Amino acid sequence: MAMRALRPASIVAEIRRALRNGGSAEHAKGVQQFFKEEIKSHGWYTADLRKLAVSYRREILSQHGAAFLLSVADKLFSGDVLEEKVFAVFLLEEQIDDFGDRESDYLNDGWIGLLPGPTTMPWCTT
Secondary structure, X not given: OOOOOOOHHHHHHHHHHHHHXXXXXXXXXXXXXXXOOOOEOOOOOHHHHHHHHHHHXXXXXXXXXHHHHHHHHHHHHOOOEHHHHHHHHHHXXXXXXXXXXXXXXXXXHHHHHHOOOOOXXXXXXX
């Protein structure tokens, strides 16, 4: 993980490459059963994905700070692959308590509608 670039988009591209190259095609097929609508998945197991995200979080925070981390997470969350969204959540999971009203409002307004929910999960249908 080379953190030379100073732009969030560069780090996002690096993370997306890592996500595409990792995971399991077989697991990706199995993930689909949990959603009514078709989703894109690289087939990462949660523990492995969290471990990678925590590694990136530490590196990003030490070299670029919290605002940069939020920008990276935001760009990942706007992607269309399941692991990108989960990775974004893992990047921020230890930072939420440090966010002020501005960051919290931003996340609530921008991300909540993008989370998978009852309309995409078959066991939650009425």
